[in-house]
Amino acid sequence: RVRIRGLSIFRPIIYGNTATVLNAKEREALAAASADHTHRWTVAVRGAASAPGQDTVGGADDLSHFVKRVTFKLHDTYPNPSRNVDKPPFEVTETGWGEFEIQMRITFVADAGEKPITLYHHLKLHPWTATGDPEIPPLDAAIKAGPVHSWQYDELVFNDPFQSFLTTLTQH
Numbered sequence: 001r002v003r004i005r006g007l008s009i010f011r012p013i014i015y016g017n018t019a020t021v022l023n024a025k026e027r028e029a030l031a032a033a034s035a036d037h038t039h040r041w042t043v044a045v046r047g048a049a050s051a052p053g054q055d056t057v058g059g060a061d062d063l064s065h066f067v068k069r070v071t072f073k074l075h076d077t078y079p080n081p082s083r084n085v086d087k088p089p090f091e092v093t094e095t096g097w098g099e100f101e102i103q104m105r106i107t108f109v110a111d112a113g114e115k116p117i118t119l120y121h122h123l124k125l126h127p128w129t130a131t132g133d134p135e136i137p138p139l140d141a142a143i144k145a146g147p148v149h150s151w152q153y154d155e156l157v158f159n160d161p162f163q164s165f166l167t168t169l170t171q172h
């Protein structure tokens, strides 16, 4: 197993969440334990590059050729807060009422010889206000504002990669 010394290779990703306010029907359909939930949200890690041969904007690259698992660590108020996702899309959809920090632990394929990387994302449910007012806007205002999107760009960087892992990354 040969490491290519001095070489760095990266893969662009985006991670974050979208959130929408539940409508009356959706709220009625919730289990008793979730009766206080106000939002549905999806947190995800996606490839930021377009998939090969795909030129549609936002066509997310599939990370599964080098990502083995993403573990999303939710707030302890959730049942089984540690959620393992072993195939794309690497995402978790839930309902809830509050914002909190989500940990995303990315484990790479065994062949990579890379340590897991942990990303942190503040789950964003409430729309930003023009005034920067920290108060949570009332739900009817949030419904008018539409879905909340909170995403950021990052790069997974691999230093001195194994030759075989480099091949895995570049042949894709």
Ligand code: SLL
Pocket (backbone or CB within 6 Å): 033, 034, 075, 077, 078, 079, 095, 096, 097, 098, 099, 100
């Ligand atoms: C807050 N620090 O107080 C945060 C905690 C917790 C969010 C937010 C529902 C969990 C469930 C949920 O939204 N938890 O009922 O399963 O704002």
